[in-house]
Amino acid sequence: METKVKKSKKFKYHTSHSFVHIPTNTTSTFISQLYKIGVYGIVNNDPSMQFNLKPQDIVKLEKHLHKDLMDGVIRDLVFGREIVVSDETGFWKEVE
Numbered sequence: 001m002e003t004k005v006k007k008s009k010k011f012k013y014h015t016s017h018s019f020v021h022i023p024t025n026t027t028s029t030f031i032s033q034l035y036k037i038g039v040y041g042i043v044n045n046d047p048s049m050q051f052n053l054k055p056q057d058i059v060k061l062e063k064h065l066h067k068d069l070m071d072g073v074i075r076d077l078v079f080g081r082e083i084v085v086s087d088e089t090g091f092w093k094e095v096e
Helices: 053-068
Strands: 010-014 014-021 028-034 037-043 049-055 072-080 082-086 094-095
Touching: 010 053, 014 053, 028 053, 037 053, 049 053, 053 072
Parallel strands: none
Antiparallel strands: 010 082, 014 028, 014 072, 028 037, 037 049, 082 094
């Protein structure tokens, strides 16, 4: 009987983001915290805008933010600390 070895996934993303939305001239912030089962995120420190994510969701978000910056939809895009995470143990953890 063959045992299937689960291939671990690694994702690199930033733990926080901020930017100014040009059409409305409003600043938005996003802060995240890695947990074993996923990522907790909150927008503008607003309890009604908190949610659970997967690391790959944040990678997609960052790509979208870069596109919005290039398209002139946002400005002053700032990323916080960059981390690399892996699920090789079955749970998410930060790796070097």
